Amino acid sequence: MDGHETDDSGLNEQKIAELRGDLRAIQEYLERQAAQNVPQVAYSIDGRTFSYEAPLSLSLPVGSYVQIQTDDDEQYLGQIITKDVVKREGVELGLELEVERQELFPAGIGLSGVKDRLRVSALEGSGVLLGTVTADAISPTSDTNTFQGAAIRRADASVVSRYLAGSGERATLPIGQASYVDGDATVRLDAGGFARHTFLCGQSGSGKTFSLGIVLEQLLLQTDLRIIVLDPNSDFVSLNRLRPRDEVNRLRSDPLSADAYERLSERYSDATEGLTVYRPEAVAGEGDEVLRVRFGDLSRTEQATVLQLDPLDNPAEFNAFWHVLDGLGQQEYSWDEVQTAIAHNFTAEARQLGLRIENLGLAEWDLWCSPGESSLVDTLADDEWRCLVLDTGTLDSVAEQRVVTNAVLTHLWRERHHRRPTLVVVDEAHNVCPQHPDDELHAISTDTVVSIAAEGRKFGLYLLLSTQRPSKIQENILSQCSNLLLMRMNSRSDLSQLASIFSQVPANLLSEATKFGLGETVLGGKFVQNPTFATFEGRLSVEGGSDVPTTWAERRE
Structure with a gap:
């Protein structure tokens, strides 16, 4: 008898579990249906920002562009800044039991059904309004541009392209394609923005060197700005050498025809005519100048x-x-x-x-000029040069590298009153202006960069600093940078530091850097209208330094 009761009890429990399973399946089905019917709307109460809700199926990555259309056909271009998945309670769902199935429950329990509430998943978030969209222009919004219940969707590539093109009053630098856009939308940096100090950072393997090369190429092609590159890894010693057409096209989304490549080749040759590469005598090739300084230059x-x-x-x-x-x-x-x-x-x-x-x-240093020999500083004092690439990394010692760096930086600072606009590119900047210099030569370069960062702009001296670790840069230098090019960065502490310095870029956008792939970046500052996600593409010149081959890791036969 005891065994019979145990069997009945087990049977009842099994039936109850089946009922609950049926209810859960129905509930999940209804929740999926309800999620598809979540309204896809946006509203703004200030004409500057907007809030939105949308179904999970709508792809709206943080940083992406959206178009918002009101009931009276006004259109806005916006950018997603925050995005959260929320669970909302929906209607109550009940499963009533048939009378004949009441016997499944133990005696004394009067259960007429099983009830639960639907939980509907949806997207909620906020963004900024970038402008009102008309057939002729994209104009800034004002506090009168408020709306409720407007439709929201991913922006058309054509509209994003118009916005990214800017006003057209100054030269622009095409550096790649906008991210999260259905189609091609070229990102162009405002050349005038480089009249502020710029910080480029990304961890190893993020595409930082490749991307910096694109920026330098476009500055050479589109502007007359003088450029000095402190190149510790020999990455830019071939900046004046154009890649073959098939290699250029491999790095572009819009391949060049033979005629277009020929025209580009002529333009690039003209743009780099005043480019000189300085290398130590042991590695200098044809066309290079020998990297030497006069002791009296110091x-x-x-x-x-x-x-x-x-x-x-x-x-x-x-x-x-x-x-x-x-x-x-x-x-x-x-x-x-x-x-x-x-x-x-x-x-x-x-x-x-x-x-x-x-x-x-x-x-024994090969760095020193012989009596009567021309010095690097002699070239700096001349007005004829356009771009100088200094291959400091192949010098024999760190001390020699620092002597060259100091000779260049102190000369520029000493002659600042001549007001010659010059972009000073410092690759691996943590080795030139670190938070904690390890000797007197190091301290001199750090102090000089601090001076340029603080006061250089009014004399036409602009910095472009590149590094893997922002925390290693002298803080008074980093705080003076207005432009940011952030590539893949996994360090949360570094991202937190950048968020406190580059407040013009929302922290939510900076945190996306942990997910970036090769060549992906978020841009913020004076050279873009609004923080912009992009993928660098279109490197033209031959890239110099390379990693040590890893053929030792290949599978053995």
């Missing part, structure tokens, strides 16, 4: 730093060195002339100075 402070002389720790040697330089009686003295003057000074202090130079190996 300031007295820099010279003493190269010799690791401190006026308090090494007072006798420091004083002897000062008198040797005074005795030269000229400005443009070479390292050889300094050494000769020291050798002809027979004081004990001069002898110690000579031993210091020998022990440091300074005489």
